[in-house]
Amino acid sequence: MRRTASRAAGVAAHSDGHAADQGGTGADATAPGPAAATAPPAAQQAPYRQDELRTEFPFQLPRGYVDEAGTVHRDGVMRLSTARDELVPLRDVRVQENPAFLSVVLLGRVITRLGTLAMVHDGVVENMFASDLAFLQDFYRQINAEGHTRAAVDCPHCSESFEVELGGSRLGES
8 A cells, every 4th residue: 555644743644545643642742744734634634535437337138138049138237338439330341331230339349248148249239139229229328428318408488497308319329
């Protein structure tokens, strides 16, 4: 664990920002150094909190993907999409010939787990039931638009509140 701070004060700060006693009773008999004079007391310091970005989201398919052995896979995980995830499929010949393939290729990149399958790829997504594909397209839009694709707005003329759709009509659009 990395420690930084004045040893003259008898206290070191861990890399998480909390103070740690360097020994003794916690109070140093020596005169406080310049760092200790400007540091607020530990009781007044806000607890260190690192905001975590959630990048993976569990889902359950309405019907489930049926593999070659007849096993139904319903529980899965989808990760947030990157710019690369949305750009790479545009170079795929299938997408260039038929833009409807964009969602299949894109979902094959961002679904990280589906049931007990060893790997999820666009071939798996291509063989899903239409209702499961529609579910995954909607789920993709939700997680990549911070949980929703609608925004509450007020009419500038009458001040009435209503919601507008922010997402595009096809997966990969915004």
